[in-house]
Amino acid sequence: MNAYLRNPLTxxxxxxxxxxxxxxxxxxxxxxxxxxxxxxxxxxxxxAALKVHLVMRYFMEVRRAPTWLKRTTFGxxxxxxxxxxxxxxxxx
Amino acid sequence: xxxxxxxxxxxxxxxxxTTAPGLVPGEASMWFFILGDLLIFGVYFVCYMVYRxxxxxxxxxxxxxxxxxxxxxxxxxxxxxxxxxALGTEAARAGKAARATRLVGIAFACGAVFPILKLVEWLPxxxxxxxxxxxxxxxxxxxxxxxxxxxxxxxLVILGFVLRSLRSASTPNMKFIxxxxxxxxxxxxxxxxxxxxxxxxx
Numbered sequence: 001m002n003a004y005l006r007n008p009l010t011x012x013x014x015x016x017x018x019x020x021x022x023x024x025x026x027x028x029x030x031x032x033x034x035x036x037x038x039x040x041x042x043x044x045x046x047x048a049a050l051k052v053h054l055v056m057r058y059f060m061e062v063r064r065a066p067t068w069l070k071r072t073t074f075g076x077x078x079x080x081x082x083x084x085x086x087x088x089x090x091x092x
Numbered sequence: 093x094x095x096x097x098x099x100x101x102x103x104x105x106x107x108x109x110t111t112a113p114g115l116v117p118g119e120a121s122m123w124f125f126i127l128g129d130l131l132i133f134g135v136y137f138v139c140y141m142v143y144r145x146x147x148x149x150x151x152x153x154x155x156x157x158x159x160x161x162x163x164x165x166x167x168x169x170x171x172x173x174x175x176x177x178a179l180g181t182e183a184a185r186a187g188k189a190a191r192a193t194r195l196v197g198i199a200f201a202c203g204a205v206f207p208i209l210k211l212v213e214w215l216p217x218x219x220x221x222x223x224x225x226x227x228x229x230x231x232x233x234x235x236x237x238x239x240x241x242x243x244x245x246x247x248l249v250i251l252g253f254v255l256r257s258l259r260s261a262s263t264p265n266m267k268f269i270x271x272x273x274x275x276x277x278x279x280x281x282x283x284x285x286x287x288x289x290x291x292x293x294x
Contacts, residue, residue, distance in 0.1 A: 013175040020167050027292040034152050037294040048288035052281050059178045059277040061117040069116060072127060080134045087141040
């Protein structure tokens with residue numbers, strides 16, 4: 001049991017869970033939350049991108065994978081993040 | 093204990109340091125499938141965001157009908173399931189098949205909660221007449237979460253095969269276990285984005 005608690009994967013899981021709660025909390029935000037809010041959208045998208053990066057890097061073990069795979073997965077994430085931010089923050 | 097991969101490449105240690113650096117985790121063919129899937133879902137995500145920009149009011153109003161609690165629970169369920177798959181993969185690599193079987197079994201049980209919660213979420217909505225035809229938001233919602241649910245169900249079948257492989261083989265078939273694992277983590281990863289886009293952004 002202690003070995004599992006000390007395992008880096010468990011730390012990654014704890015971090016993923018904590019930032020999930022933070023992103024939910026951000027989204028509840030002011031006024032009960034159902035107002036257009038660019039800062040909330042940006043914060044939520046940044047946390048989502050961080051979570052995806054952690055899952056790819058530690059759970060999918062991309063950190064030990066060949067460079068082409070590291071670059072492809074990170075490139076996909078960055079491109080997606082930029083497009084989502086671009087369109088997500090563009091509305092009037 | 094030296095465990096070998098399908099390529100008969102000796103692994104450096106048994107501490108979960110895994111596939112030697114520079115080798116693709118799992119089967120390379122699974123990675124091509126995953127990258128294709130990520131690309132397809134990426135296009136859906138961007139389309140959703142474009143339409144959201146054009147109909148911000150409608151999307152916000154529709155988001156009110158989603159159950160944040162179920163969305164959060166399903167996120168934690170999949171993250172936890174992913175953790176147990178990753179721990180199970182490490183255990184298998186260290187030659188501890190019984191422990192790996194237990195861990196992947198827990199992962200399977202967590203994963204099996206996801207479709208149940210999905211039904212708990214969908215059925216009252218459908219009962220209240222909120223169908224994919226309701227509006228653009230719900231068309232995207234049912235289409236994308238439905239497509240993801242199919243991935244979850246396939247992932248559970250794959251985890252079932254991983255469990256069977258762990259139980260039956262004297263030495264774990266690491267390539268197969270890793271391949272099943274990375275598929276399951278991809279399912280988790282896609283949900284993280286769906287959760288953010290449908291439930292959380294404003």
